[in-house]
Amino acid sequence: RLTKTGMLFLCSIATLLSCQERQVVKADYQVIPMPREIVADNQSAFKLTSATTIHFPADNAQMEKVANFLAGYIETSTGNKLKVSSTESAQAISLVIDESISNKEGYELTVSADGVRIAGSTPAGVFYGVQTLRKSIPATGGKKDVELAAVKISDYPRFSYRGMMLDVSRHFQPVDSVKNYIDLLALHNVNRLHMHLTDDQGWRIEIKKYPKLTEIGSKRKETVIGRNTGEYDGKPYEGYYTQEQLKELVKYAGERFITIVPEIDLPGHQQAALASYPEFGCSGGPYEVWTQWGVSENVICAGNDQALTFLEDVLAEVIDIFPSEYIHIGGDECPKVRWESCPKCQARIKAENIKADKLHSAEAYLQSYVISRMEKFVESKGRHIIGWDEILEGGLAPNATVMSWRSMDGGIQSAQQHHDVIMTPSSHVYFDHYQSTDTDNEPLAIGGFSSLEKVYNFEPVPDVLTEEEQKYIIGAQANLWTEYIPTYAQAQYMTLPRLAALAEVQWSAKEKKDYQSFLNRCVKLIDHYILNGYNFAKHLFDVNAELKTDTESGSLIISLSTLGDGEIYYTTDGSVPSVKSNKYETPVQIKTDTHFQARVIRSSGESRVYEEKIYFSKGTMKPIVLTEEPSKGYSFNGAPVLNDGIKGNGNYKTGRWLGFQGKDIVATFDLKEATEISKIRFATNVVKGDWIMDARQAYVSVSDDGKTFREVGKEELPEMQMADKDGLFVHEIDFTSVKAKYVQVTIKKVNLPSWHGGAGNPAFIFVDEIEIL
Ligand code: NAG
Structure with missing residues (x-):
């Protein structure tokens, strides 16, 4: 039996032990995004323990919130629960407003033996300083104290608009998931959450004046399986946010210095609205909330004044919920087929004296009429519009900001016209695209390929712009479209760690970027993901x-x-x-x-x-040259891709295929010595919707001197038909065996067939692994 003293004795041993167990870890200021300036100081370090307090200026509620965030972060990564107070004390982390810091989001983080000072000219700046401090503390779990080396960090962001878009239409995310998403954006210094609230497949925002938008428009009867396979899952799908919930999200985001930019995509991508109010479509319906992916041809009737008033009414309620200076009105992918045959739309074209010209059809200009009208409305409420780059076609509305998504070109044109631009090209920052070349072992995605490295190497400011024009590039954003992302866990998987790469694009100085250093820092950031329970892609490991x-x-x-x-x-x-x-x-x-x-x-x-x-064949790893380079964006490692022994898979963007548009593919192999050959084999990768066709004519020639070639074999195929399937096509050309030192394979260019949407334009041909047998 233990006596009272005996028990006390045991207890104090336990305390002693736990004291000894408390490890001391060192802070590391090399965080993501990389700060501009980190100057080490020779002074002694500051020790962060449970006795440290966090100090904020009295009567500043925003700063108090920031102080509490910091306390929460420190508790999560060290187990130390710090006191938060407005009374000054020694050995504190002081959060300070310092108006001498010029950038509104900039901060200074100073550490000395006596304390830590995080200063910004606004609470937002202080918040980013807090994020840097938080990420400097190792997040490996367990109770610990932290040694913070003396330092002075001065930092501010490269871009003022640092966005991430979440599509909640194709798949809906509950309020708590969106809050969690906001948390993970805050960890990466993102300051805009663009919410894509409406689309053909679901209307997700309550509009009081039009209750059917959510009664009907937020529900679809089922969802297509896979990539528009024609088979459906038979499961009803629904979800929307009440105005109250959205206000709650606005507040939650605002506390983390994130502005929610709402998007109502118009006048296309509106089939869910039309299912609710068919009278606003050209034909009057009936329409259903779309159950498949793609771009619906059912769009808002541009000739119907009530339909346009409807859009304005919706925007009015949106403006009341969201304080954002920007209201996104979409404008992408609006097919014009309904307008072409709609008497009301045609009457509008006449009445407004809209004329087709060499560049665009009258209907394209009708779209810019709609956008300008919406812009006037939004401006009348003291806000500005953002639109996808299609709003350039037919002339930009006066104060429009453009989101360049199809490529950088729309952004370049807009900047040249002195319009603000947010770069979000699908070539680099579409987070719905695959992040690994091993696409067979990834969850089904829409296609594409944007690895961590590719995102990292994205440069939002094009060289072709003058210094003056470059100032119009106000930011960069990545987009998470969710056709193929049914769950929140998968949304996280597609976002992390690519968001870390994006953070460095958005925040860090261009000269400071370095992929190897980023990777090492990313490993530490991932400890924070783990600690916070975020799901993330592990390819890096x-x-x-x-x-x-x-x-x-x-x-x-x-x-x-x-x-x-x-x-x-x-x-x-x-x-x-x-x-x-x-x-x-x-x-x-x-x-x-x-x-x-x-x-x-x-x-x-x-x-x-x-x-x-x-796979080795007679031409594998031999010198190879291409007469014409592959097309921009699809040249990867150049000619050796064609004879490196590795065959491309179904995804044409992974670097294993070379793409050529409107030019013959002429590949010449140097077999180094006269070699007997009798067959050529190569594959093409066909995606008709992406303008990629199969080869129709291929020729094989041989030479002894590499100068004069004679044809030895050929293949000629009929034009592709609409019903032909997509995928890999293997071509084999057999010929009477010859001895040759040089072999030339020519694949002739093709145009898009008459049945194709892009009829008459030059098609792409994607080819890989030309084998000589
Ligand atoms: C585009 C569509 C979008 C779709 C996405 C998938 C824009 C602006 N529009 O075709 O609705 O979800 O690609 O990657 O991106």
Whole structure:
């Protein structure tokens, strides 16, 4: 039996032990986004313990909130619950308003032995300083104190508009998920959440004047399975936000210095509205909330005044809910077929004296009539519009800001016309696109390819603009469209860690960007994801492979790397790598047919397997030249892509295919010595909707001197039909065997067939792995 003293004795031992267990970790100021200036100081460090207090200026509610956020962050990562107070004390983290800091979102973070000072000219600036402090503290969990080396950090953002778009129409996210999303945006210094609230597949915002928008428009009877397969899941789908809920989100975001930019996409992408109020469509309906993906041809009737008043009424309620200076009115992808045959729309064209010209049809100008009218309305309420880059067609409304999504070109044109621009090109920052080349092992996505590195290397300010024009690029944004993202966990997976790369594009100085350094910092940020329970993509911790063809030795050189701890093991015989396999030390040389696999093995588990099948034929890893370069955006590693032994998969954007538009593909191989050959094989990747067709004519010629070629084989195929399927097409050209040192393969350019939406325009041909057999 224990006596009272005995118990006390045991207790104090326990306290002593827990004291000793309390580890001290060092803060690391190399965070994401990388601050502008970090100047170390030789003074002694500051120790953050449970005795540290957080001080905020009295009677400043916003700053008090920020102080409480900081206390919460510190508690999550250290277990220390700090006191928050407006009474000054020694050994404190002081949050200070300092008007001498010029950038409204800038901050200074000063650490000395006596305390920490986070200053900004606004609470927003202080908030970003708090984020930097938070991310400097290792988030590896467990109770701990933190040693903060003396430092002075001065920082401010590169762009004032740092956005992320969430599409809540195609798939709805409950209020709590949106709040969680706002939290993760705050961690990345994002200051705009663009909410895509309406689309063909669902209307998600309560509008008091038009209750049927949510009664009917927020529900679809079922959803197509996969990529418009024609099969449906038979499950009703619904969801919308009440005005109260949206106001709550506005407040929640505002406390984190994030403005919600609402979008009502008009006059296209409106089928859910038309299902609710069919009288606002050209034909009068009936319409249903769309159950498939794509762009519906049912749009708002531009000739019907009531329909336009309807849009204005909706915008009026939107403006009352959202204090944002910007109201997004969409404007993308508005098919004009209904307008072409609608008497009211045609009457409007006449009445407004709208004329077609060389550039655009009368209906295209009718769209800009609608946009201008909406702009006038929004401006009359003291706000400004943002529109997708299609609003350029037919002339920009006077104060419009343009979101350039189809490419950078719309943004360039807008800046040249002195309109503000937010760059959000689908080539780099569409987070609904695949993030890994191994698309077969990813959740189904819309297509595309935007790896972490690609997002990181996105440069929003094009060189072609003059210095004056460059000032119109006010920011950058990534978009998360959710056709193929049914759950919130998947939304996080598609967002993280690509958002970290975006944060550095949006915030950090261009000169400070460095992908390798980013990757190392990303590993630490990911500890914060884990601590906060965010789901994220883990590709960064898989094997990263760099492939290089070596024509000298006729081999493929595979260099492997990974982040974090662990060793890489690989096999070349098709077996799954284990600790008993080859340990990777130096680049691997592949000279024969190989099934290569590699993975990282860590104490915490194994990474996914990286896998590559390498096929050798007579032209593989031999010198190869292309007479004409592939098209912009699809040239990747150039000619060697065609004979590196690796065959592209179904996704044409991963770098394994070369794309050519409107030019012949002429590839000349140097086999180095006279070689007997009798067959050429190559594949094309056809996506008709993306203007990518199959090859129709291909020729094989040979030469002994590389100068004079003679044709030895050819293939000629009929034009593709609308009913032909998309996918990979393998072409084989057999011919009487010849001996040749040089082989030239020519694939002739094709135009889009008459049945195609882009009829007559030059088509793309995507080709990979030209094999000589
Ligand atoms: C575009 C559409 C969008 C769709 C997305 C998918 C814009 C501005 N419009 O075609 O509705 O969800 O691509 O990536 O992006």
